[in-house]
Structures are given as C-alpha cells and as structure tokens.
Amino acid sequence: MGAARALRAVVWGLLLPLMSAREGILHVFKNDDPQLTKQYCIYYNSDWTSLPDTLDNIAYLKLEFLTPKLLCSQADVPHADVIKDKAIVVMRGNCTFIEKAEIAQQLGAKMLLIASDTAIHEPHGNKTQSLTIPIALVRNYDIIDLKQTLGKDVNVTLYSPPVPNFDYSMVIIFLIAVVCVILGGYWSGMSELEKLKSVSSSGSSSTLSDIEHVTLTPLTAVLFVCVSCIMLVLMYYFYQWLVYVVISIFCVGSAMSLFSCLSALVSKIPYGRCRFPCWNQCIEVRLFFLALCCVATSVVWGVFRNEDRWAWILQDILGISFCVNLIQTLKLPNFKSCVILLGLLLVYDVFFVFITPFITKSGQSIMVEVATGPSEDSEKNDGNLVEASAERSAPHEKLPVVMKVPRLMFSAVMLCRMPFSMLGYGDIVLPGLLVAYCHRFDVQTSSSRVYFISSAIAYAVGMLVTFLGLSLMKMAQPALLYLVPCTLISCTLVALYRKEMKKFWNGNNYQVMDPMDFPANEENAARANEQHEGQ
Known part of the structure; x- marks a missing residue:
C-alpha cells in the first residue's frame, strides 16, 4: 500500500514544460x-x-x-x-x-x-x-x-528564440509509456497462465497463493481514490516534509521492483545457482549480487537525485521497473472494478487540475503545485522581487513519480535550466491495470489475446491524443482525460462484438472454482478410476 500511495501522491498528466516568454x-x-x-x-x-x-x-x-x-x-x-x-x-x-x-x-x-x-x-x-x-x-x-x-x-x-511545439523527447516518452504498459500487461497474463497450469496439474488451489498479488475490488478502488485525494492535499500543505517520505518510499519500492523484474530474467542464466546460508535461509549467489546491484542503483539515485544532467537516467530505469512490477502485482478482478477505478481517477484528475485553480490563493492547480514542487521564490515587496539572501538557493526537491527525458532542442531554456518532458507514473500504471486485466481475461477464456492487443493499441492512441491536446491547448493536460475514454471504450466495443460483455464485466473468477472443475483434473480423475478398477 505504501508504493500505491506514493504512486498516486501525484498524477502528473503528460506535462511537457512549455517555455513562456520569460x-x-x-x-x-x-x-x-x-x-x-x-x-x-x-x-x-x-x-x-x-x-x-x-x-x-x-x-x-x-x-x-x-x-x-x-x-x-x-x-x-x-x-x-x-x-x-x-x-x-x-x-x-x-x-x-x-x-x-x-x-x-x-x-x-x-x-x-x-x-x-x-x-x-x-x-x-x-x-x-x-x-x-x-x-x-x-x-x-x-x-x-x-x-x-x-x-x-x-x-x-x-x-529570446522560440521553443518548437514538437520535440523528439516526446517520442521517447511515448515509447517508454507504451512499452511499460505492454510489458506489465504481458507479464500479468503470463503469471495468470502459469497459475492456471499449476492448478490444473496439481489439482489444488493452494498454489495460487505462491505469488503475491493485491486485488482492487470496487470498494478498495473507492478507498484508494479517497486516500489519493487526502495524500495530494497533505502534500500541497506539507510538501517540505512529506516529499522526503515519498522519496524514501520510492527508493525502497523501486529497488524491490527492479529486483523483481530482473530476477525473472536472471533465473534463466545457468550460472551462479550455488547457495549459501543467510538468516536461516539459503540464497542463490546470482540473486544476492542482483539484490546488491538493485539497492546500489536506488541509493546512487537517492544521493545524486538533483543532478539533472544524468540522474534522470537512473530515475527512469527505476521508474520503468516500478511501473511494470506494479501493473503485474495489482489486480483488477473484473471490468466493473476497472470502470469504477479509472472513472473516479478521471474525475480526480480533472478536479485537481482544472477546478482547484479557482480555489487556491495562487490561482495554480493543486496538482501542478505538488507535481512541480514549491517555486524557489524570494521575498516580495509590493509585488517586486528584492534580494532575500546573498547565497544561491539550493535546488528544491521534486517528487520522483515521473518519467523524465531531456528536451532535444535549443532555446533560452537550455541555458537557464535542464528542461524535461515528463509523464507521471499514474498515467502508465492505472491504464496499465486495465490492459493487464484484459490479458488475464484472454488467458482465462482463450481469447487469443484480442482484448490485450486492442487495449494496448487503445492506450497508444490515447497517448497520441494527449500529445495533440497538449500541442493545441498549450497548457498542462491531465493525461487520464484522454487515456481513460480510449481504453474503456475500446474494451467495451470488443466485449460487445464478441458477445462476452457479461462475462467481461463480472470477470472470469477461476479462483472460486473447485480445482476438479478443470478439464485436465477431470481427465486425471477418470484415469485414476480406470486404473483402480483394473486393479
């Protein structure tokens, strides 16, 4: 739950820092x-x-x-x-x-x-x-x-040279987002397939608990959004303290996620399988060194997180693993839960981006204030900035919940600061949970991945529409405003076309089925009876 709270501490839609004429x-x-x-x-x-x-x-x-x-x-x-x-x-x-x-x-x-x-x-x-x-x-x-x-x-x-409307860093952000959603959704479906095979072969549902998952029911989805609202408001008022809590959670959660993602690949390597005792357990040498590398990566980022020239690379590596692992770990049991969660978060995004500027004294949205961090303001005297200190101010802390890619262009902004194109983790993980559910449903119903492919394409289209909206409106856009309708409508149309809407809406909850209901188990039981009669 700590990682989930950190995820939704801010959903920074797709915000490309557009340079103003200042x-x-x-x-x-x-x-x-x-x-x-x-x-x-x-x-x-x-x-x-x-x-x-x-x-x-x-x-x-x-x-x-x-x-x-x-x-x-x-x-x-x-x-x-x-x-x-x-x-x-x-x-x-x-x-x-x-x-x-x-x-x-x-x-x-x-x-x-x-x-x-x-x-x-x-x-x-x-x-x-x-x-x-x-x-x-x-x-x-x-x-x-x-x-x-x-x-x-x-x-x-x-x-003051103008800033081009399009920057190639947007292409990199697009590829990162789509790849994360596809990898997380594919991994979730493959885990589902492995569990189904385990149940079918063992004849027991006990193996279902071998891999930990967090299931978001409709009730927990509502509670999740409520907690997100509370956390965002707390971040707005107590940013200078809570930002370090979020950074700490990200360091721990991203290191664990990086280990989880890479261990699935390292397990295929036929070397380093020898074990040694540690804390009453036996640990493989290769996994031990992998854990050290993951922790070291997280620690290095934590220490040098404000080095804009290169720390963004580590943040993106940790962020990709964090998003992919979260998509694979969090499970939405049915389409009903997907609609409730994404619908509420769509309202949440729109409210905190477009409505809160009419409420706050600064006229800035709470979402933007939290996502970008407090400005390095100096003292003000009758609206005119005057000198507050003879010392250069230190860079303020930013929430590590965005993918960052330096903008690939030349303008005044390149001399003044390191400009980034950014995409919030929430805009990857939340639609990714729907894509993951679609793949699991494909596996459960043998649908040849039609739901998975269509939802992944819909997510990519939603990202392109977000880029278009950003370019036309020249202002920050909550990406869920475009991603949620694209993905939900696409899944709905596929389910209606295949006449599976009821099953897709309620989910194919094999967990509640008796293990003997699976065809493979019925065949095994029949063979056992024949052998017994033969004896």
Missing part, C-alpha cells in the same frame, strides 16, 4: 574580436519587454559594469555620461527592479541587467508606461564569468 539569452561578443562570443541565461517580464526571436538585424550596446553598486539612487553613478546610451549591469537588492530601471533610464541607459546571487525568476511589478528600457535578471556568477573570459570591453544584446 526566459531569454544575453548574447555577448568582445569588441576587438567579434568572433569571440558567449551566451548567458536571462529572465525578463514579457509584459515589460519584447525581445526579438533571432540575432538578425539586432542592435548591440556597450556594456558598462556597475557591480557591486545597487543603483537605488543616482548617487551610485558619479557621472551620467558613464552609462549614457549603454547597457549597464548592477547588483540586485535594497530596492525594486522598477526603481532601478527608472534611475537607469533617467541617466540615459538603454538596457538594465540586474545581477543576482539568489535564484532568478521573471521580474514582477507595476511598470509605468514611461519606462521603456529592457530589464532582465541575470545570475551574478555569469557576470563574473563574462568578465573573466571576455573582459570588460564587450557589446551585448538580448533575444
């Missing part, structure tokens, strides 16, 4: 060597400043370094001629961005760069119409790097 590029070149250029990240307010898309036919300004001055009064500039018709850079703090910009414009500056030692974000404030110069926030260590690499005799300009 991230741009500071382009710099050295006066005596125009070929020597560098680019740095800047943040700006699109309501204050309009930046060009490219460097074509763009004007450059000589940069004047006024740091460490704050420019909160004209006394910080001894002579107005020093900054006239130039771009200037000053330190952040003591007064608002608007006050700094008004002083700079009065003294004749044509561009204002504000260097910050804290996290940089889009500037806010009530800008007057008379204020016309561009205003941008830049990291102070970028300014230091600029002076060290290019010197102080440089020209600068600002621009």
Whole structure:
C-alpha cells in the first residue's frame, strides 16, 4: 500500500514544460574580436519587454559594469555620461527592479541587467508606461564569468528564440509509456497462465497463493481514490516534509521492483545457482549480487537525485521497473472494478487540475503545485522581487513519480535550466491495470489475446491524443482525460462484438472454482478410476 500511495501522491498528466516568454539569452561578443562570443541565461517580464526571436538585424550596446553598486539612487553613478546610451549591469537588492530601471533610464541607459546571487525568476511589478528600457535578471556568477573570459570591453544584446511545439523527447516518452504498459500487461497474463497450469496439474488451489498479488475490488478502488485525494492535499500543505517520505518510499519500492523484474530474467542464466546460508535461509549467489546491484542503483539515485544532467537516467530505469512490477502485482478482478477505478481517477484528475485553480490563493492547480514542487521564490515587496539572501538557493526537491527525458532542442531554456518532458507514473500504471486485466481475461477464456492487443493499441492512441491536446491547448493536460475514454471504450466495443460483455464485466473468477472443475483434473480423475478398477 505504501508504493500505491506514493504512486498516486501525484498524477502528473503528460506535462511537457512549455517555455513562456520569460526566459531569454544575453548574447555577448568582445569588441576587438567579434568572433569571440558567449551566451548567458536571462529572465525578463514579457509584459515589460519584447525581445526579438533571432540575432538578425539586432542592435548591440556597450556594456558598462556597475557591480557591486545597487543603483537605488543616482548617487551610485558619479557621472551620467558613464552609462549614457549603454547597457549597464548592477547588483540586485535594497530596492525594486522598477526603481532601478527608472534611475537607469533617467541617466540615459538603454538596457538594465540586474545581477543576482539568489535564484532568478521573471521580474514582477507595476511598470509605468514611461519606462521603456529592457530589464532582465541575470545570475551574478555569469557576470563574473563574462568578465573573466571576455573582459570588460564587450557589446551585448538580448533575444529570446522560440521553443518548437514538437520535440523528439516526446517520442521517447511515448515509447517508454507504451512499452511499460505492454510489458506489465504481458507479464500479468503470463503469471495468470502459469497459475492456471499449476492448478490444473496439481489439482489444488493452494498454489495460487505462491505469488503475491493485491486485488482492487470496487470498494478498495473507492478507498484508494479517497486516500489519493487526502495524500495530494497533505502534500500541497506539507510538501517540505512529506516529499522526503515519498522519496524514501520510492527508493525502497523501486529497488524491490527492479529486483523483481530482473530476477525473472536472471533465473534463466545457468550460472551462479550455488547457495549459501543467510538468516536461516539459503540464497542463490546470482540473486544476492542482483539484490546488491538493485539497492546500489536506488541509493546512487537517492544521493545524486538533483543532478539533472544524468540522474534522470537512473530515475527512469527505476521508474520503468516500478511501473511494470506494479501493473503485474495489482489486480483488477473484473471490468466493473476497472470502470469504477479509472472513472473516479478521471474525475480526480480533472478536479485537481482544472477546478482547484479557482480555489487556491495562487490561482495554480493543486496538482501542478505538488507535481512541480514549491517555486524557489524570494521575498516580495509590493509585488517586486528584492534580494532575500546573498547565497544561491539550493535546488528544491521534486517528487520522483515521473518519467523524465531531456528536451532535444535549443532555446533560452537550455541555458537557464535542464528542461524535461515528463509523464507521471499514474498515467502508465492505472491504464496499465486495465490492459493487464484484459490479458488475464484472454488467458482465462482463450481469447487469443484480442482484448490485450486492442487495449494496448487503445492506450497508444490515447497517448497520441494527449500529445495533440497538449500541442493545441498549450497548457498542462491531465493525461487520464484522454487515456481513460480510449481504453474503456475500446474494451467495451470488443466485449460487445464478441458477445462476452457479461462475462467481461463480472470477470472470469477461476479462483472460486473447485480445482476438479478443470478439464485436465477431470481427465486425471477418470484415469485414476480406470486404473483402480483394473486393479
């Protein structure tokens, strides 16, 4: 249940981080060597400043370094001629961005760069119409790097290249999601087939308990959604503490899931089968080393989880195993349970994404707030960001419940942060439970996997529709809004066409059948009787 709670702590629909017009590029070149250029990240307010898309036919300004001055009064500039018709850079703090910009414009500056030692974000404030110069926030260590690499005799300009609507990382996310659903559903069906064979050959239902499963009945499905709602609200209000609980649960659950997935493959290797005693049990050498590797993978991710450049690879490996194992472990006994669970979670997603912005003070949805984590906000003074600390803020913790793939494009956002395309585990596991049920039903009824194949195709179509909705609406979309109708309608149509709707709705619960009801057991019993009569 801990892994399930972690799963639904947030269902981050398919949220591709779309860049707004608040991230741009500071382009710099050295006066005596125009070929020597560098680019740095800047943040700006699109309501204050309009930046060009490219460097074509763009004007450059000589940069004047006024740091460490704050420019909160004209006394910080001894002579107005020093900054006239130039771009200037000053330190952040003591007064608002608007006050700094008004002083700079009065003294004749044509561009204002504000260097910050804290996290940089889009500037806010009530800008007057008379204020016309561009205003941008830049990291102070970028300014230091600029002076060290290019010197102080440089020209600068600002621009903001557009972000393409389509990125190839979306293809990778699509493949990860579809492969997870297919593998989990296939594994669940194969486990069902093995159990049926065991019952048929042994004549006893005791072997059914050999493999642990968690069955979600209609009642437990309703309770599951209620717990998810409570957990999401608690995460919203107590994120700074509960995020570490979720990270801990993910580390343990993903390590166990990775071991469960890989042990099924390692068992096929004909080496390392020797055993050694441990805690009154005998453990195979190969499984022991596999367990160490799985734990090590989880621990390494836990320690370096904020290293965006490569930690996402480990998170995706652990996430794939987590999703596949959960799809195989959680069982929906019938289509009725599937409809109840997915229907309620669809309402849950829509409510927390689209309705809660009208309730929260920030105007942001609870789902988005929890999924992205608290913003690295600095102090605010009358709507204008001012310096809160001289130290750089540490990266805030994120919930490890999403598949992450770096976006494969160039734009200002690449300089400012590592942008990711993301898909929540819930958007993989929850429809995957329906696909797994379809495969088990195929196995139980010998349906030649028609339900499994059709539901897997429906899931892929639902993902494509989600991409389309995201591209058209340019905003976060709850993926279940598209995945649930696609998968449920597809399964319903197949069941109606095959005239198996009643059986599909109620499930083919072989667990309640007497083992002697199976044909193989009846044949074995008949043979035993013949042998007994012959004797």
